[in-house]
Amino acid sequence: MTAIGVVGAGAAAAAACYVLDSATDADVTVLEKSGGVCGRAATRRRDDVTYDYGANYLKDDDQRVVDLAHEFDDGLVEVQGDIGVFDQTGAVSEGRENQERKFTYRSGLTRLAKHLFGATEATVHRRTRVERVVREGDRWTLVDADGERWGPFDALLVNPPAPQTATLVETADWDAAARDDLLAAVSDVDYRSIWTAVLGYDFELDWPHYALVNTDKEHALGWIAREECKPGHVPDGESVLVAQANHEWSVDHYDDSPEANVAALADHVASVVDDERLTDPTWTDHQGWRYALPETGVRTDALAAAEDAGWYCLGDWVAGEARLHAAVRNGLETGERLAENL
Structure with missing residues (x-):
């Protein structure tokens, strides 16, 4: 054989x-x-919370792959909400008008x-x-x-x-x-590195986007996403944010204290979202991805x-x-x- x-x-x-x-x-x-x-x-779980802390979702950009995911649609869910943008100053604006559908599983992307x-x-x-x-x-x-x-x-x-x-x-x-x-x-x-902080809160956030992406790549943060926009991931009355630093920040701070990195990224998130409460998460997690995104x-x-x-x-x-x-x-x-x- x-x-x-x-x-x-x-x-x-x-x-x-x-x-x-x-x-x-x-x-x-x-x-x-x-x-x-x-x-x-990758997916982790904490009590009743599920969060995708690496790749964020499966993009609806290849029909064959989407059809394959639907072959195993047990728990397949669509991420709710659009993706906005922010610049190096932290100013937020709307993203593209026609945004693709985004999928994950109730039990997380690992399920695929x-x-x-x-x-x-x-x-x-x-x-x-x-x-x-x-x-x-x-x-x-x-x-x-x-x-x-x-x-x-x-x-x-x-x-x-x-x-x-x-x-x-x-x-x-x-x-x-x-x-x-x-x-x-x-x-x-070549690869981009990403240092990720996961920030959990015991209250619900009131903002219109699923995620915000930094398009000019000049901000310390590259991405902020809300896991509660994924059905089955976060209980009602709570919020979980996945904050990914940009490549330069991640490389500069990769081996720093995780506690200091998480605190710094939480401060950046609070500034972009304009909500001071976000500087003090109820619980946190983190992960460094040295080889996160291939550039070439x-x-x-x-x-x-x-x-x-x-x-x-x-x-x-x-x-x-x-x-x-x-x-x-x-x-x-x-x-x-x-x-x-x-």
């Missing part, structure tokens, strides 16, 4: 596994370094990958960090942080962000010319050469668009390509 190894359980990997399950009889093994799935489309993996016979091993890739003849072996070897595999799907993929490429025991060309291409993908795409010729050897890169950085729907679409297309090549 054909064996496929998957590094990372992000949205693209979940979509690829979904395709492979229906198109092949391959045995699929997924190794995920964290305790969850769906990558930066859980649905996709759950519809397959793929085996997902969590808290298993792949540290090395070995080429043995025409097959692949993955070595984890504990030295355990997985495989051999006939093909690999590699889903981590480009910088982490580059580390695997660099240390891979593989044909030097093909490896070096792939390494050069992957290393050229990747050379497709290097990816094609690697695929000839059975190494398939996938994710939003391969798609060249830092959006959840782009990652899912790329996973579907990569899975189809691998299935055809098998």
